[in-house]
Amino acid sequence: MLKIKNLKATVDSKLILKGLNLNIKPGEVHAIMGPNGSGKSTLANILSGKKGYEIEGEINFNGIDLKELPTETRAQQGIFLAFQYPLEIPGVNTNIFLKTSLNAVRKARGEKELDTLTFLKLIKEKALELGIDEKFLSRQLNVGFSGGEKKKNEILQMKLLEPKLSILDETDSGLDIDALKIVANGVNSYKNKENAFLIITHYQRLLDYIKPDYIHVLSDGKIIKTGSADLGGQLEKTGYTNLS
């Protein structure tokens, strides 16, 4: 599904990613761990198409060269980024944002756009599945949301848009244990043979709830170690410094 070959990325003439390789197949869950400043969020940004990076190397998503595609086309093709810091958009009702978003994606996929009633029925179902209070759907998007509510909202959007590859950028940071469970349930209930996850995290904590197939350690712009789910527990004890 996703093939990254020798990816190098520079921002403000500083080399951040220094030749990264990664293969993700449908049905897999990959976790990326690593110290601060190792390039984890840069990878998430580049995959979703954020501007401001000079890029070398190959990024292939289901046979398409991603580097050429604008952000919205990548989203429409099934790449979803759960933001580390979801943005507030004052004056925009969460429901309206979600509907606009879903219909933009559906339209690009050649599916029928949903009318308001059908949409509301769908979004209420999804919110209920995740244990999210539907009241927050009528609030302004992320405005005045707690950290946990914002992250839950990201997972709700993921379930709504049904992406092929979901990238979670430190979705677990700042979450209490209940919110963490909701996020993990969201991922586990959506996970199937067709889609894949790339989970960026600092902590083993989230991986206790979402079992990854692979854990990669990113350090200084390169993946320096890849292992199974056990690697996380090991890292928790030894830290990153003793690797390599």
Next chain:
Amino acid sequence: MKNEHIKNNQEYKYGFTTDIESIRAPKGLTEDTIKFISSIKKEPKWMLDWRLKAFNRLKALKEPDWQKPKYPKIDYQNLYYYSAPKSASEKPQSLDDIDPKILETYKKLGIPLVEQQRLNGIAVDAVFDSVSVATTFKDELTKKGIIFCSISEAIQKHPDLVKKYLGSVIPLSDHYFATLNSAVFTDGSFVYIPPNTKCPMELSTYFRINASETGQFERTLIIADKGSYVSYLEGCTAPMRDENQLHAANVELVALDDAEIKYSTVQNWYPGDKNGVGGIYNFVTKRGACRGKNSKISWTQVETGSAITWKYPSCILQGDNSVGEFYSIAITNNFQKADTGTKMIHLGKNTKSKIISKGISAGNADNMYRGLVDINHKASNARNYTQCDSLLMGNKCGAHTVPYIKNKNATSTIEHEATTTKINEEQLFYCNQRGLDQEEAVSLIVNGFCKEVLQQLPMEFAVEAQKLVAISLEGSVG
């Protein structure tokens, strides 16, 4: 390529011209022109005298030049002051008598005048260049004693009301453009709501400039008698032309005891092209008097068109406990300029005013909020709340806020908040990542920014206004 094509089509979809034979006054601003206008409208002598008095005052007045947007000198002798479709020279008695070309024009503009297709629950007065060509739902309104007709018809049929109120809010010699309008105004709408009557539908006027080298000077007068309520909306469009055309309207509102007037404007005059060539000069005087106790006047404006918008819809809060409101969205793109805001004059006790202004500037445009809050020494316990927010897109545009506050009463409460923000790249990225393209993302964010004002519009128009906001900003980011 495909996107480019769509963009060009949507740029200004009202820019077409209707090829129609018209009757014009001779060019130039002279006593003869004024007599021509008055005579073709078969006006009574008092009206002509009033116009001539204004014309004499005009000679002593100077065009103001304190505004921020400067413009080349207007040659007032090289303008037509009256232009009317020939077929309308005798006001059509029924819709069957209206020139099909005019009906077609309004249909194209989305304002069908024919019976079967009328907008539900909205009565429309259609003004084409200098004359009103049709007013819908008249009979239904008449049953309730409501008068909704062209100002020309009101001068003939309701002279007492016109004499009593015309010029009572905007005096004849108020300032250059207002006085010019008093001398040469051609048509506009007249509304009278009798005591204790709630107008059962939205009243609206649709202004269309068609003829070239013509100024449009419309005059609107709305009177809400004791305990009555009316919601009124005006919309405007014009063809695309290289020349600048002048639109200098006067709008007067009078609210008596316990009456309420809600006045909404969706202004979409031709803004000029991408390089700032052509477009309407929209120099308008709008003023409402809350004359009675507990009366209320609320202005809502969505200003997206015109090369220059220069207007300050104002409220004179005379009656005790009267309320004035001003909700404004002013969008300037490319080389458009706006200098707009409001004046809230507090004279009565316990008077309240609220100002919410949202200015959005893109391209090379310049956007100015200018407002006055004036609390008279007699206006005890007056309150004002002002909020001015500016949104900038790109780095060649400007936003300015100039609030004047005059307070002569120590019991008053005045609050002023102002913000200036740039459209946030992170917000755009977030929207893009959710599948919205750049224009959809901008539209969503800007509509959110304007929400407090948009929700003041009557339901039927809010959706249209949202679309207009999006279209006005197309191509401004990215």
